[in-house]
Amino acid sequence: MQAGVVPSLRSAWGRTGCGEMQEPEKATFRTKAGLAQMLKGGVIMDVVTPEHAKIAEEAGACAVMALERVPADIRAAGGVARMSDPELILRIMDAVSIPVMAKCRIGHFVEAQVLEALGVDYIDESEVLTPADEAHHIDKQPFKVPFVCGCRDLGEALRRISEGAAMIRTKGEAGTGNVVEAVRHMRQVMDDIRRLQNMPDDELYAEAKRLGAPVELVREVKDLGRLPVVMFTAGGIATPADAAMMMQLGADGVFVGSGIFKSEDPERRARAIVKATTYYNDPSVIAEVSRGLGDAMRGLDVAKLPEQELLATRGW
Amino acid sequence: MEPTVGVLALQGDFAEHLSVLTRLGVPALDVRRRDQLERVAALIMPGGESTTISRLLLQFGLFEPLRERALAGMPVWGTCAGAILLAREVRTLDRPSLGLMDMVVDRNAFGRQIDSFEADVEIEGIGGGPVRAVFIRAPIFTDVGPQARVLGRLADGTVVAVRQGNLLATSFHPELTDDTRVHERFLELAGVRPARGETAVARAGR
Numbered sequence: 001m002q003a004g005v006v007p008s009l010r011s012a013w014g015r016t017g018c019g020e021m022q023e024p025e026k027a028t029f030r031t032k033a034g035l036a037q038m039l040k041g042g043v044i045m046d047v048v049t050p051e052h053a054k055i056a057e058e059a060g061a062c063a064v065m066a067l068e069r070v071p072a073d074i075r076a077a078g079g080v081a082r083m084s085d086p087e088l089i090l091r092i093m094d095a096v097s098i099p100v101m102a103k104c105r106i107g108h109f110v111e112a113q114v115l116e117a118l119g120v121d122y123i124d125e126s127e128v129l130t131p132a133d134e135a136h137h138i139d140k141q142p143f144k145v146p147f148v149c150g151c152r153d154l155g156e157a158l159r160r161i162s163e164g165a166a167m168i169r170t171k172g173e174a175g176t177g178n179v180v181e182a183v184r185h186m187r188q189v190m191d192d193i194r195r196l197q198n199m200p201d202d203e204l205y206a207e208a209k210r211l212g213a214p215v216e217l218v219r220e221v222k223d224l225g226r227l228p229v230v231m232f233t234a235g236g237i238a239t240p241a242d243a244a245m246m247m248q249l250g251a252d253g254v255f256v257g258s259g260i261f262k263s264e265d266p267e268r269r270a271r272a273i274v275k276a277t278t279y280y281n282d283p284s285v286i287a288e289v290s291r292g293l294g295d296a297m298r299g300l301d302v303a304k305l306p307e308q309e310l311l312a313t314r315g316w
Numbered sequence: 317m318e319p320t321v322g323v324l325a326l327q328g329d330f331a332e333h334l335s336v337l338t339r340l341g342v343p344a345l346d347v348r349r350r351d352q353l354e355r356v357a358a359l360i361m362p363g364g365e366s367t368t369i370s371r372l373l374l375q376f377g378l379f380e381p382l383r384e385r386a387l388a389g390m391p392v393w394g395t396c397a398g399a400i401l402l403a404r405e406v407r408t409l410d411r412p413s414l415g416l417m418d419m420v421v422d423r424n425a426f427g428r429q430i431d432s433f434e435a436d437v438e439i440e441g442i443g444g445g446p447v448r449a450v451f452i453r454a455p456i457f458t459d460v461g462p463q464a465r466v467l468g469r470l471a472d473g474t475v476v477a478v479r480q481g482n483l484l485a486t487s488f489h490p491e492l493t494d495d496t497r498v499h500e501r502f503l504e505l506a507g508v509r510p511a512r513g514e515t516a517v518a519r520a521g522r
Contacts, residue, residue, distance in 0.1 A: 021436045024470075116430070
């Protein structure tokens with residue numbers, strides 16, 4: 001890993017405007033990471049039709065993820081899962097005024113170029129789709145559109161950030177309706193960060209090697225006590241209490257994939273999860289919004305899934 | 317006791333505003349409930365999604381109390397989504413705004429995320445040169461009426477900062493930079509004195 005070529009995020013964040021007038025500049029790292037900051041405290045919902053997208057927006061989603069099938073259906077269908085039809089993505093973009101994200105396969109930089117050409121607001125380089133490259137993730141630096149990527153631990157998060165990701169989500173295990181992997185990955189990242197905070201500076205080099213991440217980013221995480229970009233939770237969130245628990249564990253916001261539109265009453269559940277995410281520290285609100293929601297999605301026991309069906313192990 | 321400045325914490329980048337206030341040594345409170353709103357002397361409405369924030373304002377009974385307090389003179393500053401909620405009319409938002417400022421807002425007026433940008437903007441009443449303004453899927457202000465005053469424009473004349481008495485609206489995000497001058501200007505307007513002696517100009521020079 002060439003740590004020396006990684007641009008310092010600190011310099012990207014720290015510029016101020018005193019003195020001479022500077023030229024306007026589009027798609028800076030600050031505007032890319034900044035959109036993720038605007039999504040904080042919110043819920044990003046998977047939608048497969050323009051009608052779903054409107055329901056999500058009306059329920060208070062801060063963004064939607066446009067795709068042909070929710071992860072639970074991708075899991076059930078098998079085969080190769082690819083980027084969605086641009087026609088569907090454009091119809092969803094037309095239907096709502098909130099940001100629209102879309103997924104491309106890990107390493108499939110041309111799918112990403114297509115999504116950028118469509119004008120989506122964020123690209124999710126996602127393990128939910130079948131990976132296109134088993135060795136390389138997309139070099140995200142040259143793109144004008146920002147990327148969000150999944151991680152299971154701090155090293156994976158920092159590798160994605162070094163490639164240019166402006167937002168991170170913990171992976172969880174998508175399409176299961178089972179929060180156990182989301183918890184595992186969030187706790188792992190938080191634990192890795194706490195370890196760094198207690199580590200003397202001269203041990204950061206070896207720690208960077210252990211994490212497989214650039215030492216500059218490792219040092220920045222130590223100083224900040226958190227990732228240098230926004231980190232959401234994902235992969236298995238199905239109830240308002242799931243969302244609130246992930247927020248209490250340190251997530252900046254919540255992705256809900258199959259959990260809403262695979263439930264009995266998506267509209268009510270969507271509204272309830274939005275409220276539980278805002279009032280994540282207020283059990284009386286979580287109790288109130290959880291009443292009479294109908295059945296949650298059925299869900300899967302992750303421990304009983306065969307290894308080849310796990311999505312979180314895709315990517316490195 | 318020092319007056320507390322609230323930051324509406326329903327959704328968006330409220331933590332960034334709270335962190336600036338803390339750095340300036342100002343007592344700050346994240347506001348999600350009515351009783352919290354009653355305890356603050358001034359309020360910042362952060363960036364975020366205006367559709368999400370307006371829905372939660374209504375559902376948790378904060379909409380009317382906030383409006384009443386602003387009408388009674390409480391200083392309120394909205395950045396981006398927060399500014400959208402302050403306007404008398406919002407194009408392309410089918411939810412009520414607070415309707416407090418004499419201007420019309422166009423949401424996402426510069427386009428989608430790939431059109432988000434940074435630019436230098438001179439703000440009336442803020443010395444030390446232009447601020448580096450960060451615009452993210454930003455709105456613009458149009459039809460600014462006689463009750464309101466334009467404080468800042470882009471080079472092409474687009475209005476991006478407006479003041480009306482106790483109310484301040486910026487379509488950009490001062491909370492995303494290290495430059496605290498716009499926050500200090502709002503605190504001055506709110507009659508709250510930052511406790512930290514470090515000047516913005518000295519900080520910006522770092």
